[in-house]
Amino acid sequence: MPADAAPSWLLLPELGAVGERLEFSADDLHYLTRVCRVRAGERVTATDGRGGVAVLHLEADGPALRGSVESVEQRERSREAWLLCGAPEADRGDWLVEKLGELGVAVFQPVDCARGTWERAARRRDRWSRLTAAAVRQSRSPFRIELREPLPLAEALGRLPEGGSRWLADEAGPRKAAGVAGSPVVGAVGPAAGFDDPEWSSLRERGFEPMCLSGNRLRSETAALAWAAWWAAG
Amino acid sequence: MPADAAPSWLLLPELGAVGERLEFSADDLHYLTRVCRVRAGERVTATDGRGGVAVLHLEADGPALRGSVESVEQRERSREAWLLCGAPEADRGDWLVEKLGELGVAVFQPVDCARGTWERAARRRDRWSRLTAAAVRQSRSPFRIELREPLPLAEALGRLPEGGSRWLADEAGPRKAAGVAGSPVVGAVGPAAGFDDPEWSSLRERGFEPMCLSGNRLRSETAALAWAAWWAAG
Numbered sequence: 001m002p003a004d005a006a007p008s009w010l011l012l013p014e015l016g017a018v019g020e021r022l023e024f025s026a027d028d029l030h031y032l033t034r035v036c037r038v039r040a041g042e043r044v045t046a047t048d049g050r051g052g053v054a055v056l057h058l059e060a061d062g063p064a065l066r067g068s069v070e071s072v073e074q075r076e077r078s079r080e081a082w083l084l085c086g087a088p089e090a091d092r093g094d095w096l097v098e099k100l101g102e103l104g105v106a107v108f109q110p111v112d113c114a115r116g117t118w119e120r121a122a123r124r125r126d127r128w129s130r131l132t133a134a135a136v137r138q139s140r141s142p143f144r145i146e147l148r149e150p151l152p153l154a155e156a157l158g159r160l161p162e163g164g165s166r167w168l169a170d171e172a173g174p175r176k177a178a179g180v181a182g183s184p185v186v187g188a189v190g191p192a193a194g195f196d197d198p199e200w201s202s203l204r205e206r207g208f209e210p211m212c213l214s215g216n217r218l219r220s221e222t223a224a225l226a227w228a229a230w231w232a233a234g
Numbered sequence: 235m236p237a238d239a240a241p242s243w244l245l246l247p248e249l250g251a252v253g254e255r256l257e258f259s260a261d262d263l264h265y266l267t268r269v270c271r272v273r274a275g276e277r278v279t280a281t282d283g284r285g286g287v288a289v290l291h292l293e294a295d296g297p298a299l300r301g302s303v304e305s306v307e308q309r310e311r312s313r314e315a316w317l318l319c320g321a322p323e324a325d326r327g328d329w330l331v332e333k334l335g336e337l338g339v340a341v342f343q344p345v346d347c348a349r350g351t352w353e354r355a356a357r358r359r360d361r362w363s364r365l366t367a368a369a370v371r372q373s374r375s376p377f378r379i380e381l382r383e384p385l386p387l388a389e390a391l392g393r394l395p396e397g398g399s400r401w402l403a404d405e406a407g408p409r410k411a412a413g414v415a416g417s418p419v420v421g422a423v424g425p426a427a428g429f430d431d432p433e434w435s436s437l438r439e440r441g442f443e444p445m446c447l448s449g450n451r452l453r454s455e456t457a458a459l460a461w462a463a464w465w466a467a468g
Binding site: 099103104212213216217225 | 313329333337338372374375409410446447448449451452453456459460463464466467468
């Protein structure tokens, strides 16, 4: 991928309407002036991470900058992926969340399983929030991954989107060509120690089809990422 | 993937011949007795990471264990992937190497580019060596990823394997269905700031075809992993 100068791709909670003036956080100002190196008079792009994309005209605001909304549009996801994922070992969830965000997964649903549960720390939530915000900037996507609170698997299975297709990461399953059917596409990956038999059965009953992601046995977070990459390439 | 008790998958530099007795390092003994919880009288599997797989019968050796080689076989890779990769930001190479190892990539060739070069530290080499050894155990593969020393791109392009197919990660390229043609399959991913135009041309001249890995713009290490996952799923 040939490089270009870092173009702006701001993530703002609210984009406002055309003509509105937006103030930036200290973080955003740093990003604009130090990373993107833009100045008053230039234009930058901002997203709300929910499909909204705005062009802002930068104006001097004392020593800082503010943005005047020139246009706003709403984009829709053409394809959507959800991932149900058991807990990986240690802090391996951090880069998983970052990478799933970059690859454009819509919903990340951590699931608590018989053989592994997710840590529930506010610290983790903050860290993940920063990682997914950075992934939006990096990938220049109008969509931010939605990180849900961990749920018991049975409960998560009761909240699946309708339609699309459902896939279960399974070393012993068949290989599947890319070109994924339907949307939303839902993947399920077990915790480090795997789904147990009742969990396995409940996934199969819900229409999850086993698929092999690699000839090798993969760690949970690697399987999750490999599944998302398979979906993204399709 | 349903779990089973952690079966042994030792990585030993030399497997020896049938009947030979092998001593274990302190690390391997820890792995056998603490992680796999095996004892004298039991059997474990070992690989040399180059396709050799041996079954060892464990014998008491004072308070420790040693292994008597019961059988040895040589396996061949049915598919082979090489990855040429520019330097990602910061220490993002660490988990990349681990994940490429898990996914079964054969050769990782770091390439130095106009817009980014790899750090050359013995410390990094040691860390990567530990990570790839752990990936062999984890994935229970008879093959360990081969980590090459960084080379300038031009030099790396002069050492490519013949045959197979060659792919260039490119946001603007066409999407490719899985089911990868030929072997070895070679992927190329630019450094964080991308390949420059002359590098791009030299890759195209060497038969690298652009392919899109995601609708989003990916970091170098994410693109490298997504490429390997695409190859592994095919």
